[in-house]
Every structure is written in C-alpha cells, then in structure tokens.
Amino acid sequence: MTTATDSLPATDSPFTLSHLDALEAESVHIFREVAGEFERPVILFSGGKDSIVMLHLALKAFWPAPVPFTLLHVDTGHNFPEVIEYRDRTVAQHNLRLHVAHVQDFIDDGRLRERPDGTRNPLQTVPLLDAIESHKFDAVFGGGRRDEEKARAKERVFSLRDEFGAWDPRRQRPELWSLYNGKHAVGEHVRVFPLSNWTELDVWQYIEREGIELPxxxxxxxxxxxxxxxxxxxxxxxxxxxxxxxxxxxxxxxxxxxxxxxxxxxxxxxxxxxxxxxxxxxxxxxxxxxxxxxxxxxxxxxxxxxxxxxx
Amino acid sequence: MSTTIETSATSLLRFATAGSVDDGKSTLVGRLLHDSKSVLTDQLEAVEHASRKRGQETPDLALLTDGLRAEREQGITIDVAYRYFATARRRFILADTPGHVQYTRNMVTGASTAELAVVLVDARNGVVEQTRRHAAVAALLRVPHVVLAVNKMDLVEYAEPVFAAIAKEFTAYAASLGVTDVVAVPISALAGDNVVEPSAHMDWYGGPTLLEHLETVSVTTDPSEQPARFPVQYVIRPQSGEHRDYRGYAGQLASGVLRVGDPVTVLPSGHTTTVAGIDALGVETDIAWAPQSVTVRLAEDIDISRGDLIAAGATPVPTKDVEATVCHLSDRPLHVGAKVLLKHTTRTVRALVKEISYRIDIDTLEQRSGAEGLAVNEIGHVVLRTAEPLALDSYSDNRRTGSFLLIDPADGTTLTAGMVGEAFDTVRTDADGEDWV
Incomplete structure (x- = not known):
C-alpha cells in the first residue's frame, strides 16, 4: 500500500498490546463500569456474532464469577432455527438467564400490525421498549458498532434514552477519556455499546483468536x-x-x-x-x-x- | 492486498483531526479513508446518490462523515464522528472534530483520547487564529504527538519556502505551549499529494507522507516509566463453587506495570499490602501493564471497594481540595457556589465550585480574571472542594488519573471536563498584568 521509508513502530518495550488486546481491554472496562454503576443491566442477545462476542467479553470480564447480567432476545418470529438452537445451548452452557420478548405476541393482541412487506425488523422497537420498562432494565448492552452506519458513527458508548426510549442526538453527553457518565432519571435508561470501536474485521479476527463458536x-x-x-x-x-x-x-x-x-x-x-x-x-x-x-x-x-x- | 498483511495489523492509534471545511478537512479525511481503501462501494454509491440529489456533480466526500440529518441539511458538522480504518501496519480510530470556536468542546472531547492530533492549515493563509486554537487544545489535553498538515500546497505552486515558513511559525508556537513533538507535512488533500502517496510535485520534501507518519509514529509511552495506577471498578467474589474463596479487584491499569509481589498502597485508606496474583481475563499471569484490563488479588484482606485506587511507586496524597483547568461542555454555565458531582476514575463524589480563578482565552492564551462563570466552550481554572478525599495525579503526569468530569446532580448532564493542575507548561498573563498567578 505505502512504501516504508521510516522505521517501524518502536518495539523495544516489551509492554505492547495488539489492536485486539487494546479493544478487548476497553470493552471489558465498559462491562465492569456498568456492573459497578447500574442496578439492572441486560445484554441484548440475538445469537448474532456481535452479541456472541459481547457475551464472550462479559464472561471474561467477570471470571471466575458468573456474568452479573441477564440476557434479552427480541424474537421477530422469523428466526433461523440454527440461531435459536445456538442461543438456547449457549444460555444453558453458561447458566445464564434469558428473557425473550416476542413480536408475535404484540401482533396477536393488536399492539403491533404486520407490515405489508412482511419484514419485522422495525417492529422490534415496541417489544424491546416494553421489556425494558417491565423488567426495569437501566442499562441495555447492544452490539452496535460505529463502523456499521454513519448515524452510529456519532453514537456514544453510554447513550442516554428518555422515558420513551428515544435517542436525541442533541441530548447526548460528551464522552471524554474513559469516563462514562451513566447518570439517569427514573424511567430513563442507558444503552451501552461495548463494541463501539470495533470493526467487522476486528470482530472476526477476535472470533478466530478466541476460538469462539458461531451459528x-x-x-x-x-x-x-x-x-x-x-x-x-x-x-x-x-x-x-x-x-x-x-x-x-x-x-x-x-x-x-x-x-x-x-x-x-x-x-x-x-x-x-x-x-x-x-x-x-x-x-x-x-x-x-x-x-x-x-x-x-x-x-x-x-x-x-x-x-x-x-x- | 493479501489477507496475511491485513490481519497482521497489530497496534492501534487513536488520533484526532481538527479543522474546518475551509481548510479542506473533510477532503483530507475522505482522502485518507478513500486512498487507504476504507470506503466501500455501497458507501461511495450512497454519497454519489446524495450528492446528485443536492445538485452536485462530483461526490461530496464530506457526506461520508456528516452522519446526522441535521448536519447534512445544514451542511455543518455538529459532533465528533469516529472513523475506522486499517493499513497493513496499524488500526486507526479517527476522532473527526469540527474546528470552529463554538465547537471547542468537541475538539476537547476528540483530543481527550487521542495520542496524535492532526492540525490542518491552508497554505495560502498560514497560521491563523484557528490554528493557534487547535494547537492550544492539543496542548491542553496533552496529546503527545502533533502533526501540522499544510494543505492546499497545489495552490501555492508547491513552494517550499511557503511550507517552511508556516512549519517554523507553528512549531515555535507549539513549543511555547509545551508541545515538543511536531511533524509538519506539506500536502494537497484534493490532489492527493503526500496524504497516502508521495507527491510528485515536492521533491524538496524528504519526510514521510501523512499516512506513513501515522503508521510509524511511536504510539505509547513505555508503561514501565510511570508508576502503576489501578482504579478498582468492581469486586469479583463468586462465593460458590470451586472459586468460593476468590476475591479479586477488577480494573483497567491507568498507567504503569504491576507484578506479582509488588508492594502497593490502597487509596484513599493508605493501607499497604502486596500483589498476590493477577488474572488476565481468566488466565493467571505474573505481570500486567497499562492499558490492560485485569483482576488483581492482594495478599491481605483489606476492605476495598469500587472507587479505591491500588497504586505503586510514588503515590498521590488524597485530598479534598482540587485545583484544575476545565473546559465547560454544557449550555448551562458553571458558577461559583455550584454543587456538582465529580467523577474521577471509578469514584464519584460531591463537590463544590469554590472559585473560578480565571478564564483562558483559547485563541490568545490570555488569562482573564474576575470570571463569574464559565459558559459553554470556555476554558478556565477552578478550585473545587470535594466531600470525600480523592487520589489525584496531575494531568500532566497521568491523563487517566488526572482527569475528571463535573456532572449536574439534578439530571445527570455532563457539565465540565477537568484536568488537575495548570493548563500549560508556560504561564502567560493578560495585558492588564493583574496580580494573580
């Protein structure tokens, strides 16, 4: 790509970290901050690779104690069977507690209506917010990454949501150093994105390095x-x-x-x-x-x- | 591009760019992303589509970075945007910040985690007020490396004396702020000279391209040169199963190196003990260094909880009196007498704003006394009194244990970013020569 004219980064110090080590250390720090400051955190767990990596990081962050969070899956009803099988096996393996919010329940009782195109992704918001409210979750871990999409590029690691679960880009708090402000009023909650600084390639390299099983x-x-x-x-x-x-x-x-x-x-x-x-x-x-x-x-x-x- | 190269990228560089559209910052960022092949086809198509909708003939690379609807509609950048790209040698996290004075808080935010800052100037204008402001923010936040990118060299006939004069003036100004590591690169972001590929128009320049410098600059100070600082985040106590008696302190090393057997002091209590064991995320180890996240076990059973600091080497004396340089971030001004929360590492305590000693004009660096409050984007020096003692380092010694936030206890708003100690290594006074220091 570029021709080297300068010397490589100084490697005299034995105290170097690879980019995966640095990203892992940052994510673990974020999990522990939430464990230290929130009452009822939950990890959004879909069985997708980002949520699987989140869970893997959480398991490492609290070893040898169990992960001090429950899991939440918003189930659209249009699932890949391989993913549901993986999800249930993982929950059992690590002795975790899983909440499932079913989009179908909301369609059945009329709180949601099926879209003409049949897609249910946008329908997940209502069951998600309902689960957050009924379980009184105050911190909700999501696997979102800033490299995914340009609106996400300005997302905070700790992202405040109002009592309607809404994200107001103008109300987001500046985030400096590694100081995360998790203060929130009753009824508000904080979305937390431990993989904010990871890219898709980082996620896959980490899956390879750690030998993480995927669906x-x-x-x-x-x-x-x-x-x-x-x-x-x-x-x-x-x-x-x-x-x-x-x-x-x-x-x-x-x-x-x-x-x-x-x-x-x-x-x-x-x-x-x-x-x-x-x-x-x-x-x-x-x-x-x-x-x-x-x-x-x-x-x-x-x-x-x-x-x-x-x- | 072979996979083995792609996946062997080892180190991570966090850097910030400050500048305005006029300086060509969006073009530079677009060029870095585009020429390092980090912009993918669908992103480029989206930009082309959006540009056409606006009646622009060529793709506007600024649209790659302006993520929010309000920004696109108003053609401005209102927030820090984080960008990710990688080369064969390094992974980069770029904090892209707008450069106007009303966005000082964004520059401060972006610079807080940066190990390198790119300051952009227009070769036709040279060092202007905004350039000095960007240098001052980098100095204030103690960003270790600064790059001066002298842009639009194509518009000054790629003339070496133009570049040399700007580089000399800027380097001298940065040095007066205590910034000693400045590398100046003559570029044309539009034409691509010296951004990723070496320029064919500037034979007189023998240094690295901007990207080469970003790839090769030494990113971290040697952790063994700093005393160990380990803020306790969480106490790990399984209390059952095979690890029934396990008690470990989870945290991320803010600085330094910790080894099994090291004597440590727990602050603010002052108890001393030794490191009995270190668990690196499930694997027992003898040694850990910043910024690793680990779990530390201690030889003695001391009462330790979240917010305590495990420290080695010269330890700070816990204090309730804090003198600091601050940047005010909130639209609500900060006044003397305000009761706030102060968040320092993993400890949050109540604090009182006792005094606003002076305000610093970030463009001229003049200190203006008699400030009753600090408005958004203003920088000043304050005296605080906390309800409980804090183990603070000076920010110039330690960016992690020398920094803090002030938070509004009523609604949790982040009010102010604080740095323990004086702003710059050199002190300036305003023309009035008032009698404070």
Whole structure:
C-alpha cells in the first residue's frame, strides 16, 4: 500500500498490546463500569456474532464469577432455527438467564400490525421498549458498532434514552477519556455499546483468536434462496418468495443475522473463519450494505429508527 | 492486498483531526479513508446518490462523515464522528472534530483520547487564529504527538519556502505551549499529494507522507516509566463453587506495570499490602501493564471497594481540595457556589465550585480574571472542594488519573471536563498584568 521509508513502530518495550488486546481491554472496562454503576443491566442477545462476542467479553470480564447480567432476545418470529438452537445451548452452557420478548405476541393482541412487506425488523422497537420498562432494565448492552452506519458513527458508548426510549442526538453527553457518565432519571435508561470501536474485521479476527463458536449460518452452506432487492433471502413462512420470485439452491453464507425477511445472504464459499476473514478483507461492500434491506430505505433510515428507540 | 498483511495489523492509534471545511478537512479525511481503501462501494454509491440529489456533480466526500440529518441539511458538522480504518501496519480510530470556536468542546472531547492530533492549515493563509486554537487544545489535553498538515500546497505552486515558513511559525508556537513533538507535512488533500502517496510535485520534501507518519509514529509511552495506577471498578467474589474463596479487584491499569509481589498502597485508606496474583481475563499471569484490563488479588484482606485506587511507586496524597483547568461542555454555565458531582476514575463524589480563578482565552492564551462563570466552550481554572478525599495525579503526569468530569446532580448532564493542575507548561498573563498567578 505505502512504501516504508521510516522505521517501524518502536518495539523495544516489551509492554505492547495488539489492536485486539487494546479493544478487548476497553470493552471489558465498559462491562465492569456498568456492573459497578447500574442496578439492572441486560445484554441484548440475538445469537448474532456481535452479541456472541459481547457475551464472550462479559464472561471474561467477570471470571471466575458468573456474568452479573441477564440476557434479552427480541424474537421477530422469523428466526433461523440454527440461531435459536445456538442461543438456547449457549444460555444453558453458561447458566445464564434469558428473557425473550416476542413480536408475535404484540401482533396477536393488536399492539403491533404486520407490515405489508412482511419484514419485522422495525417492529422490534415496541417489544424491546416494553421489556425494558417491565423488567426495569437501566442499562441495555447492544452490539452496535460505529463502523456499521454513519448515524452510529456519532453514537456514544453510554447513550442516554428518555422515558420513551428515544435517542436525541442533541441530548447526548460528551464522552471524554474513559469516563462514562451513566447518570439517569427514573424511567430513563442507558444503552451501552461495548463494541463501539470495533470493526467487522476486528470482530472476526477476535472470533478466530478466541476460538469462539458461531451459528453455522455464518459459514458457507447450500440453501434455497430467492432474489429480492438485490439480496438472497431464505424462503420461508414469513412471506417469501412471491410468485414472480424464483427459488434457487446456492452456496451462500450470512454476514449478519437478523430477521429472516430482510437479512440477505451473500454468495460465498468461505467455510472456515480464515476463509471468512479473507473474504471480508477483500469485500467492497459494508456488512449492512450487503445484507440489510431495512437500511436501504432512506439516507436517514438508521437515524430515524434510533430516534424511536431501536437497537 | 493479501489477507496475511491485513490481519497482521497489530497496534492501534487513536488520533484526532481538527479543522474546518475551509481548510479542506473533510477532503483530507475522505482522502485518507478513500486512498487507504476504507470506503466501500455501497458507501461511495450512497454519497454519489446524495450528492446528485443536492445538485452536485462530483461526490461530496464530506457526506461520508456528516452522519446526522441535521448536519447534512445544514451542511455543518455538529459532533465528533469516529472513523475506522486499517493499513497493513496499524488500526486507526479517527476522532473527526469540527474546528470552529463554538465547537471547542468537541475538539476537547476528540483530543481527550487521542495520542496524535492532526492540525490542518491552508497554505495560502498560514497560521491563523484557528490554528493557534487547535494547537492550544492539543496542548491542553496533552496529546503527545502533533502533526501540522499544510494543505492546499497545489495552490501555492508547491513552494517550499511557503511550507517552511508556516512549519517554523507553528512549531515555535507549539513549543511555547509545551508541545515538543511536531511533524509538519506539506500536502494537497484534493490532489492527493503526500496524504497516502508521495507527491510528485515536492521533491524538496524528504519526510514521510501523512499516512506513513501515522503508521510509524511511536504510539505509547513505555508503561514501565510511570508508576502503576489501578482504579478498582468492581469486586469479583463468586462465593460458590470451586472459586468460593476468590476475591479479586477488577480494573483497567491507568498507567504503569504491576507484578506479582509488588508492594502497593490502597487509596484513599493508605493501607499497604502486596500483589498476590493477577488474572488476565481468566488466565493467571505474573505481570500486567497499562492499558490492560485485569483482576488483581492482594495478599491481605483489606476492605476495598469500587472507587479505591491500588497504586505503586510514588503515590498521590488524597485530598479534598482540587485545583484544575476545565473546559465547560454544557449550555448551562458553571458558577461559583455550584454543587456538582465529580467523577474521577471509578469514584464519584460531591463537590463544590469554590472559585473560578480565571478564564483562558483559547485563541490568545490570555488569562482573564474576575470570571463569574464559565459558559459553554470556555476554558478556565477552578478550585473545587470535594466531600470525600480523592487520589489525584496531575494531568500532566497521568491523563487517566488526572482527569475528571463535573456532572449536574439534578439530571445527570455532563457539565465540565477537568484536568488537575495548570493548563500549560508556560504561564502567560493578560495585558492588564493583574496580580494573580
């Protein structure tokens, strides 16, 4: 990329940290700050790679004691079975407590209405806020990263939400040094993003280094898919394919895991972590650009959803 | 670009850029991201689409960094934006901050975690008031390395004397603020000269390109040169199973090196003991250094809780009287007599603003006494009295244990950023020559 004219960074000191070590130390610091300052924290756990890395960091942060947080999954009902199986196995393995908020319950009793396009990602906000309120969670860990999307690039590590769960970019507190201000009024809560400074590549490199198991759908496999909005979607009961859409069996993998109706697969033969890292390093698309229909809606789609209280 | 190179990036550099659109800052940031291949196709397409909607023919790279709707609509940057990119050698976290005076708080925020600051000047204008302000903020926040990027060299015929004069003036000014590590690079962000690729127009310049310097600058001071500081975040006590009797203090080393067997002092109590064991996130180890997050076990059973400091070497004397340089961050002014919360490392205590000794004009560095309050973006020197003693280091010695926040106890608003001690290594007085120091 560039030609070296200067000497490499001084490595005389034995006290160096790799970028993964530095990111890990920062994330662990954030988990411990929350444990020290909040009454009822919860980790949003979807079974996606970012939430899996969060849980892994939390397990390390409090070793040999158990993680002092419960988990919350907002279940759209359009889940990949492999992910639910992984979720339940992980919860049992670490003796954790999992709350599940079902979008379906809210549709059944009329608090939410199914969208014409069948996607349920935007519907998660109401059950999420309901769970936060009913369980009185005061700190909610999310796996959001600032590299994902430009509205997230200005997100704080500790992000204050009002009593409606809403995010007001103008009310966000300046964050200096490693001093996080978690003060909040009754009814307000703080979203906490321990992976703020990680990139997709960092997450995968860390998964490789730590030998973290992921749901199989992150690796290449054959699957019946059909094309919609330029993405490969999995055929299923949620409403695809339409008559005009043709199902094909392709070798694909998922770069992100979300609602089946709007999470696209990518053509890939990356069967191992090393393959995936090679693929991401060479990719010319961001993870959300490649796989998320909901972010393609408008220039400010994420900003608008965040304001309403989305992850 | 081979994968082995991509994944072997080891160190992390946090740096900040300060400047305005007029200096070409957005173009520079866009150029760094674009030429280091960190802007991906869909991001570029989004920018092109948005630029066309605004009637612009060429993609406006500023749209890559202006994330919020209000910013795009008003064509301004209102907040610190964090950018991420990597080269074969290093991972970078860029705090991109707007440069106008009303955004001093954003520059202060971005500089607080930066190990390097890039100050941008327009080669046609040279060192102007804004340049001095950016240098002052970097000096105030004790950013260890400063880069002067003399931009728009293409508009001054790539003339060496223009660059040399600006570099000389800036370096002298920075030195007067106590900033000794200044590297000046002549660039054209628009044309790409010396940003990522060496310039074909400036043979007279033999130094590194901006990116080469960012890749190779030595990022951290040797932790063994500083005394160990370990603020306790959380006490780990499983109280059951095989680790029934385990008691460890979880924290992140703010500075220094800790070894098993080291004598340590617990502050503010003053109890002394030795390090019995160190667990590095589940793996027992003999040694840990800043900024690692670890769990420390001590030889004696002392009453320690969140907010205590485990320290080695020369330890600070806990005090309730705090003198500090502050930058006020909130739209609500800070007044003498205000009762606030002070958050220092992992300890939050009540505090009273006893005195605002003087305000510092960040453009001229003049100290103006008689300030009744500090408004947003203002910098001053204050005297505080806390309800409980704090183990403070001077900010010039330790950016982590010498910094604090003031918080409004009523609604939790972050009011003020504080740095223990004097602002700069050199003291200036205003023209009136008033009798305070």
């Amino acid at each position: 199989e759908i992150y690796y290449a496999h054959h699957r019946d898919v059909f094309k919609r909005d330029g993405m490969w979607l999995t055929a299923g009961e949620w409403g695809g394919p339409k008559e005009t859409e043709t199902v094909e069996n392709r070798l694909i993998r998922y770069r992100t895991v979300g609602d089946m109706s709007c999470t696209g697969a990518v053509d890939s033969d990356a069967a191992t972590i090393a393959d995936v890292i090679t693929e991401i390093a060479a990719s010319r698309l961001t993870e959300r650009g490649a796989t998320r229909a909901d972010d393609k809606m408008s220039e400010a789609a994420m900003e608008d959803r965040k304001r309403e209280g989305y992850f």
